[in-house]
Amino acid sequence: MLEQNISSLIKKLRKKEITSVELTQSYLTKIQELNPSLNSFITVCSESALAAAKQADAAIDAGTAGPLAGIPIAHKDLFCTQGTLTTCASKMLSNFIAPYESTVTARLEQAGAIMLGKTNMDEFAMGSSNENSHYGLVKNPWNLNQVPGGSSGGSAVAVAAGMAVATTGTDTGGSIRQPASFCGITGLKPTYGRVSRFGMIAYASSLDQAGPMARSAEDCAHLMNAIAGFDPQDSTSAEVDTEDYLADLNKPLDGLTIGLPKEYFGEGLDSGVADAIMQAVKEFESLGATIKDISLPNLKLSIPAYYVIAPSEASSNLSRFDGVRYGHRCEDPKDLLDMYTRSRAEGFSKEVQKRIMVGTYALSEGYYDAYYLKAQRIRRLIKQDFVKALNEVDVIMGPVAPTTAFSIGSKTDDPVAMYLEDIYTLSVNLAGIPAMSVPAGFSNGMPVGLQIMGNYFAESKLLNIAHQFQQNTDWHLQTPSMEKGA
Amino acid sequence: MNWEIVIGLEIHAQLSTQSKLFSGAPVLFGAEANTQTTLVDLGMPGALPVFNKEALRMAVMFGHAVNAEIGMTSVFARKNYFYPDLPKGYQTSQMDDPIVGIGHLDVTLDDGTTSRIGITRAHLEEDAGKSLHEDFHGMTGIDLNRSSTPLLEIVSEPDIRSAKEAVAYVKMIHSIVTYLGICDGNMAEGSMRCDVNISLRPKGQKEYGTRTEIKNVNSFRFIEKAIYTEVERQADILEDGGRITQETRLYDPEKDETRSMRSKEDANDYRYFPCPDLLPVVLTQEYVDQIKATLPELPTSKAARFMSEYKLSKYDAGVLSSTRPMADYFEVVNKAAGDTKLSANWVMGELSKLLNQNQADIKDSPVDAHNLGLLLARIKDNTINGKTAKDILLNMWNGEGSADEIIDKKGLKQVTDTGAIETMIKEIIDANPTQVDQFRASEADKQKKMMGFFMGKIMKASQGKANPGVVTPILMTLLKG
Numbered sequence: 001m002l003e004q005n006i007s008s009l010i011k012k013l014r015k016k017e018i019t020s021v022e023l024t025q026s027y028l029t030k031i032q033e034l035n036p037s038l039n040s041f042i043t044v045c046s047e048s049a050l051a052a053a054k055q056a057d058a059a060i061d062a063g064t065a066g067p068l069a070g071i072p073i074a075h076k077d078l079f080c081t082q083g084t085l086t087t088c089a090s091k092m093l094s095n096f097i098a099p100y101e102s103t104v105t106a107r108l109e110q111a112g113a114i115m116l117g118k119t120n121m122d123e124f125a126m127g128s129s130n131e132n133s134h135y136g137l138v139k140n141p142w143n144l145n146q147v148p149g150g151s152s153g154g155s156a157v158a159v160a161a162g163m164a165v166a167t168t169g170t171d172t173g174g175s176i177r178q179p180a181s182f183c184g185i186t187g188l189k190p191t192y193g194r195v196s197r198f199g200m201i202a203y204a205s206s207l208d209q210a211g212p213m214a215r216s217a218e219d220c221a222h223l224m225n226a227i228a229g230f231d232p233q234d235s236t237s238a239e240v241d242t243e244d245y246l247a248d249l250n251k252p253l254d255g256l257t258i259g260l261p262k263e264y265f266g267e268g269l270d271s272g273v274a275d276a277i278m279q280a281v282k283e284f285e286s287l288g289a290t291i292k293d294i295s296l297p298n299l300k301l302s303i304p305a306y307y308v309i310a311p312s313e314a315s316s317n318l319s320r321f322d323g324v325r326y327g328h329r330c331e332d333p334k335d336l337l338d339m340y341t342r343s344r345a346e347g348f349s350k351e352v353q354k355r356i357m358v359g360t361y362a363l364s365e366g367y368y369d370a371y372y373l374k375a376q377r378i379r380r381l382i383k384q385d386f387v388k389a390l391n392e393v394d395v396i397m398g399p400v401a402p403t404t405a406f407s408i409g410s411k412t413d414d415p416v417a418m419y420l421e422d423i424y425t426l427s428v429n430l431a432g433i434p435a436m437s438v439p440a441g442f443s444n445g446m447p448v449g450l451q452i453m454g455n456y457f458a459e460s461k462l463l464n465i466a467h468q469f470q471q472n473t474d475w476h477l478q479t480p481s482m483e484k485g486a
Numbered sequence: 487m488n489w490e491i492v493i494g495l496e497i498h499a500q501l502s503t504q505s506k507l508f509s510g511a512p513v514l515f516g517a518e519a520n521t522q523t524t525l526v527d528l529g530m531p532g533a534l535p536v537f538n539k540e541a542l543r544m545a546v547m548f549g550h551a552v553n554a555e556i557g558m559t560s561v562f563a564r565k566n567y568f569y570p571d572l573p574k575g576y577q578t579s580q581m582d583d584p585i586v587g588i589g590h591l592d593v594t595l596d597d598g599t600t601s602r603i604g605i606t607r608a609h610l611e612e613d614a615g616k617s618l619h620e621d622f623h624g625m626t627g628i629d630l631n632r633s634s635t636p637l638l639e640i641v642s643e644p645d646i647r648s649a650k651e652a653v654a655y656v657k658m659i660h661s662i663v664t665y666l667g668i669c670d671g672n673m674a675e676g677s678m679r680c681d682v683n684i685s686l687r688p689k690g691q692k693e694y695g696t697r698t699e700i701k702n703v704n705s706f707r708f709i710e711k712a713i714y715t716e717v718e719r720q721a722d723i724l725e726d727g728g729r730i731t732q733e734t735r736l737y738d739p740e741k742d743e744t745r746s747m748r749s750k751e752d753a754n755d756y757r758y759f760p761c762p763d764l765l766p767v768v769l770t771q772e773y774v775d776q777i778k779a780t781l782p783e784l785p786t787s788k789a790a791r792f793m794s795e796y797k798l799s800k801y802d803a804g805v806l807s808s809t810r811p812m813a814d815y816f817e818v819v820n821k822a823a824g825d826t827k828l829s830a831n832w833v834m835g836e837l838s839k840l841l842n843q844n845q846a847d848i849k850d851s852p853v854d855a856h857n858l859g860l861l862l863a864r865i866k867d868n869t870i871n872g873k874t875a876k877d878i879l880l881n882m883w884n885g886e887g888s889a890d891e892i893i894d895k896k897g898l899k900q901v902t903d904t905g906a907i908e909t910m911i912k913e914i915i916d917a918n919p920t921q922v923d924q925f926r927a928s929e930a931d932k933q934k935k936m937m938g939f940f941m942g943k944i945m946k947a948s949q950g951k952a953n954p955g956v957v958t959p960i961l962m963t964l965l966k967g
Contacts, residue, residue, distance in 0.1 A: 080532045093531065100525055102532060199532040205762035234534050235764050313762055316564050319575020320529040324628065340568055363566070363757035372759060 005215060006071055006165060006222045013060060013070045020060070020070025024053035024114050027072045031116065031163045034482065037144065040157040042077045042135045043085050044117040052114045059112065068226060069112030074164040076155050077118035078125060079105045079210070080199040084115075088201050089123045089133035092321045092328045092347030102199020103231045104168055104210050111226040116164055120154030123349050124318065125172055125203040127151050128421040130179070131412055132351045139408070140182060141480040142446055146405040149179030155213050156183040160480060166214035166223055170200060172207045173306055174400070174425025177437035180213055181400035181449025184439045186466065186476055187213040188220045191457050192432035193238035196231030202317040204310035205236070207429040216476050217438065217466035221245035224459060243460045249467040254288035256465065257393040263299040264398030264424055272443025277399050280440040280450045280469070284397075287468060292393050296385045301378045302427035303419060308362050308375035309430070315359030321347060354415075379430045386431040386453075395465060396453040399424055400437045404446035424451060434459050438466045439475035447478070487725065489686040491717055492694055493646035496681040497659055499638045499669040500613070501544045507612045507636035508535030508578060508764075515675050519618075519629040527615075527633040529573025534763050537562070541636040542767060544668035545585045545610050546777045548638060551662050551784055552605050554589025558769050562610075562761040567754045571615035571628050579611035579639075581758045585767065591662075592786065593654045598800070603655050604643030611637050638668070644683065644694065649713035653706050656680060660706075661785045665810045673704050680709055685730070686720050695720075696730040700737050700744055712737035716744050788813055796826040805834055811848045815855040822859020825866045832862055836879055853882045861889035874898050874950045900951045904960065907952055911961050914943045925965055937961065 004012075012018050028046050035041050049072065056070035075081060078088045080098035087093045101109070109115070122132045130138040130153025138153040140146040141161040148157045152169030156179035159167055169176040171189035180187030188211045195210045202208060212223035224245040231237045260281065265274060285291060323329035323343030330346055333339030348356070362371035389396060401421055411418040428435045433456055440450035450469075454462045470476050505512055509526035525533035549556045563581040586608035594600045613635040618627035640659060646652045660678060663669035670677050685697035700716060703709050715737070720730055734753075735744040760766075783791070785807050792803035792813075806816045812833070820829040837858060841848060861878060864870050870878065870893060881892045893899055901907060915922055918940075925936050940961055944952050 078532075080530075086531070088531070096531070098532075099530065197532075198534050201531040202763075233536060235536055236534075236762075312759060316566050316576050316757070316759070319566060319568065320531065320573060322568060322570075322575060324570050325528065325573060326530075336570065360757065363759050365755045365757075368757075368759070 006068070006219045009071060009165065010068075020053035020056040020072075020114060021050060023070060024049050024072045024116070027116055027164060030161075034141075034161050034163055037139065037482075038141060038157050038161055038163075039136050039138050040120055040154040040161065040163060041074065041117045042087055042089065042120050042154070045084060045115055048084075049114050049116050056112050056114060066110060066112030068108065068222060070114065071112070071165050072114040072116050073108065073223075074116045074119050074155065074158050074167045075105055076121055076152050076167065076169050078121065078170060078201040079168060080201070081105050081115065081118065084118065086118065086201070087134070088125070089121045089135055090347065090349070090352070091134045092344075093201075094134060094328065096326055098199075100199065103196035103233065104200065104227050106199075107226050108168070108223070113226070119152070119158050119167060122151035122153065122175075123352055124201070124314070125151040125170055125175055125208075126314070126351055126355055128174065128178060128418055129406070129408075129411065130154065131408065132349055134349065137408060140405050140446075141482060142184065143405065145407055146446065147182065147408055149182035149401075149405060151175040151179075152187075152213065153179045156180055156185055156187070159183070159185045159213055159215060161482065162479065166212060166219050168210060168223070168227075169213045170203075170208055170210045171425075171429065172203050172209075172310060173429050174422045176211050176213060177400045177425050177435060177449065177451060178421065180437035181451075182405040182447065184447030184449075184475070184478060184480070185213060186216050186220055186439065186470075187211065187437045188224065188459065188462065189428065189435050190224070190228065190459050191238070191434045192429075193236055194240075194434070194457065194459065195227050196229075196234040196237045198231055198233040202313075204313040205317060206313060207306075207310060209429070216470055217436070217463045218246070218249060218470075220436075221249060221463045221467075224463070228459070238457070240457055245460055245463055248460045248464045251464050251468075252288065253284065253465060253468050256284070256289040256395070257292055258284055258289050259292050259294035259389055259393030259396045261294050261296040261299070261389070261396060261398060263296050268402050268420070268423070269399060270403045270443060273399050273401075273403060273448050276441030276443055276448040277397070277450055280473075281397060283469060283472060284465075287472065294389050294393060294396070296382075296389060296396075296427065298378065298381045298385050299423070299427055302382055302430055303423060305375040305378035305382065305430060306422070306426040307358070307419060308371045309379065311355040311359030312362045312372050313359065315356045315363065318348070318352070318356055323347070382427050383431040386427070386433055390433075390455045394454070395458075395462065398451050398453075400449035400451040401425070404443050404448060428453055432456065434462055436462050436466050438469060439478070440473075441475055442478075447475075488689045489717075489721055489724070490689045490691075491647055491649075491713075492644050492685045492687060492697075493648075493652050493713065494644035494683040495642045495646065495652060495655060496683070497640040497656065498679045498681075499640060499659070499663050500677040501541050501636040501638055501668055502670050503538055503540045503544070503636050505538060506634040507538050507541050507610065508634050511634070513635050514631070517631055519627070520631060522631040523633065527573065527630050529575070535578060535634075535761075537764060537767065538636060541610055542585070543777060544666070545608065545638055546769070546774060547666050547668055547781060548608060548640070548663065549586035549589065550778045550781050551666060552586075552589035552591050552608075554605060554608070555587035556769065556774050557583055557585045557587055558771075558774070559583060560585040560609075560767045562764045562767075563758045564761045565756040565758055567756055569614065570626060571617045571630070571633070573615065573630055573633055577612060577614060578761055578764070580609035583766070584609035591655065591658055593651065593658050594804075595650055595654050601645075601647075601651060603645045603651075606641040606643050608638055608640040611639055613637050638663075644685075649710045649717070652682065652713055653710045656706060656709055658785070661808060665782060665784055667782075667810075673706075676704060679704050682709060682712060682716075684713060684716050684720065686717065686724060695724075696732050698730065698732065698744075699734050701734055701747065703737055708737060708739050711739065711742060712744060715742055719744060782810070796820065796830075798826065798830055802830050802834065806830060809848070815848050815851070818855035819859040819862065822856050823862035823866065825862060828862050828866060829859065832858065836876060840879070840883055852885065853879065857882060857888055864889055864893065868900065868902060868953050868955060869893060870898055870900050871950065871952075871954055873945070874900065877950075898951060900953045901948055902953045902956050904956060907956055908960055908964075910944060910947055910952065911940075911957070911964055914940060914947065915964055918943070922965060926967065933965075940965065
């Protein structure tokens with residue numbers, strides 16, 4: 001029952017072959033069984049989930065059900081969910097019950113989806129391995145000695161291990177795509193502005209974007225139908241019409257032009273990953289696509305640009321966590337300065353503190369031009385590279401990450417190696433274009449993700465391409481056997 | 487030494503929008519703490535700002551009013567610093583690309599001289615909340631009602647050369663923003679606050695001296711006094727061969743002194759950068775032109791029109807155009823009365839006196855402009871005289887009806903019947919032979935003064951109803967015998 005896709009679950013629910021209460025209970029049982037070893041959930045909402053499932057069943061009976069009525073999902077713990085603990089995996093917010101609902105979670109609730117709980121993540125979305133959480137690290141269900149990727153590691157693992165039908169994630173520099181790749185699931189980072197950021201706790205506002213994580217492109221399309229669209233509460237959300245993301249899934253790929261940037265296949269790329277990606281490219285050729293070699297010359301600059309812009313925005317975004325109104329406050333502060341410094345030193349992990357300090361430095365008087373403004377100029381160059389390339393080809397393909405999931409602890413002492421993990425994903429956020437991670441094979445028993453990058457607001461096309469691939473391959477249907485490595 | 491005073495002003499005008507600059511919370515003064523707030527004003531995690539378009543319209547209006555360049559693309563920036571009543575840890579303001587660019591204002595002093603003050607810029611920003619240090623048993627209370635209230639910060643060039651000029655400039659800005667209806671101008675409630683930058687330099691020197699900034703001065707009088715005090719302090723230091731420290735100071739009106747708040751070394755590095763939660767504000771020429779077309783008549787042009795259209799003196803025109811309610815009131819009175827000089831005198835005289843006595847604003851005057859005009863029309867058509875009119879105005883103030891109703895009810899219509907008046911005058915002349923003899927023995931100009939005595943008697947006898955215009959020639963003839 002747990003391995004089915006959303007379309008078939010919707011049918012079964014409508015035909016009363018199962019009830020949402022049964023479905024929800026089975027996922028809760030699975031969470032109970034697997035979460036102790038995987039640590040994918042920070043909060044499990046059994047009672048409210050079952051109550052919502054009961055309502056969904058009633059709505060189905062009454063014919064008033066929304067499109068996702070009764071489908072159990074989970075949310076990354078940086079979406080504010082009213083009345084539920086919302087921690088961002090930080091000690092700073094370990095006592096924060098959100099007083100309101102984010103647009104993404106509200107729209108999914110409106111569509112009838114059931115919230116099973118809130119998933120683990122790298123603290124404030126800062127990390128690529130989900131080892132940086134106040135609630136402990138998350139393990140990869142394909143190999144418990146390895147990381148699930150980050151920052152949406154808990155969301156990826158919940159789907160991969162069958163603890164939720166689908167989940168929400170957020171992607172600032174690869175945080176949906178990289179864990180999706182490491183865990184063998186499908187994830188979509190939409191165009192910046194396609195999905196509202198209202199109620200999403202900000203890491204880097206100009207890069208953050210929420211998106212779906214699920215077993216297949218089709219499941220992602222179901223979620224996109226609920227969450228995409230303009231939101232007057234987010235000034236940066238785009239006033240561009242949404243589409244029915246399920247409508248074009250079955251369009252044939254004849255005549256599709258795929259660009260392969262040479263910078264995505266150079267030094268540092270694991271050969272097993274490269275083989276899987278080239279195999280996938282061949283599959284597209286057999287489906288009627290034409291392959292073209294292209295170049296994104298400024299790709300290597302995306303890491304320094306990202307690690308100036310993202311920390312700069314973060315240093316300001318995280319200023320509100322000051323111990324004054326909510327969140328962690330130190331014991332017995334002796335004065336205001338002591339309250340600020342101790343509350344923040346205790347509430348934030350070292351990685352978060354490091355990024356706040358880097359950002360504070362980059363924005364300081366005398367350094368602003370050399371760092372922040374220069375990084376913004378690089379950002380424009382990277383954007384131009386993509387715009388130029390996407391004039392020549394329909395989509396760009398390459399690996400999501402240079403390697404498959406790495407061992408827990410292997411990169412925690414080497415921040416540069418950790419940051420290099422994001423070399424293929426960061427540039428997409430800097431440009432603001434949409435991109436997907438699609439399961440495309442295995443290397444040494446670990447999943448490999450194919451990245452598909454498209455033009456602004458081309459989510460429908462990306463989902464169509466991924467769906468056609470999934471109609472002709474079964475990588476996305478592979479599931480981890482939890483005995484492995486346990 | 488002969489010092490030249492150099493002053494630049496930063497004025498914070500609170501815009502009278504219905505809701506806040508970046509949230510839908512209402513802007514109300516004096517509400518219970520933390521009741522006028524939304525998620526945005528509280529700095530909740532994940533809350534996002536949405537720019538209030540009404541504040542934009544008001545800022546563009548102001549830009550036009552001070553002949554300024556309008557920023558066709560303006561950008562909100564974050565000014566980062568920690569303070570307990572600053573809920574987000576940054577203030578959303580504008581830095582490199584303000585909504586209003588370079589402009590100017592011509593300011594006229596009491597002595598009639600006019601000088602042009604440059605305006606560097608005016609930008610939109612949100613206000614912070616308030617820290618409350620009393621009644622919290624050693625702790626501090628935070629009230630975020632004011633958080634995200636829209637402010638327009640108006641920055642002048644260092645073109646001001648005296649305290650009087652500074653006050654005239656602030657009054658002019660005050661008058662403009664209230665005319666435009668974009669700020670209520672209530673300085674006591676903090677709707678308009680002023681930071682004064684002051685430096686001295688030897689007369690003739692080109693370079694500016696080191697300046698100090700006096701923060702948050704909130705009345706015209708205090709601005710003037712603070713400048714005098716600070717100029718004296720700086721001059722004393724410089725005369726003694728000392729140096730001015732660049733710093734922020736506070737003016738204490740009770741002790742009439744300025745005190746150091748913090749020096750430049752303690753100043754924050756605000757780490758300004760463009761706010762990624764807000765898009766740049768891009769205006770179309772059409773939008774800007776449309777606002778220009780709907781701009782109301784401003785105080786300077788209104789005063790000029792009062793002089794040319796109503797032949798008012800410069801002084802009268804200045805007083806009557808000083809606030810928009812006053813100007814509007816005067817024009818309605820004038821229309822109903824049909825006599826400009828009479829209308830001007832009564833609005834500036836009797837009415838203003840009553841308003842002052844009752845500490846009422848002209849907007850809330852119990853006697854509306856049209857009715858005051860009708861009262862004056864009765865003076866003009868000789869139905870009543872001025873003295874009776876003053877009494878009637880009091881009756882009207884107390885809600886006893888319109889001028890005509892009161893005249894009817896109390897029988898105050900003045901007597902213009904020559905026969906009746908002549909009889910009355912004769913009786914008075916007969917009853918006061920001594921004074922009549924004195925009158926007849928006096929020189930012509932002395933006689934004029936003595937007329938007052940008889941006039942008083944006649945008015946008393948007629949209960950003020952005798953028409954002075956009719957009385958005077960008859961009285962003169964009869965007295966001269």
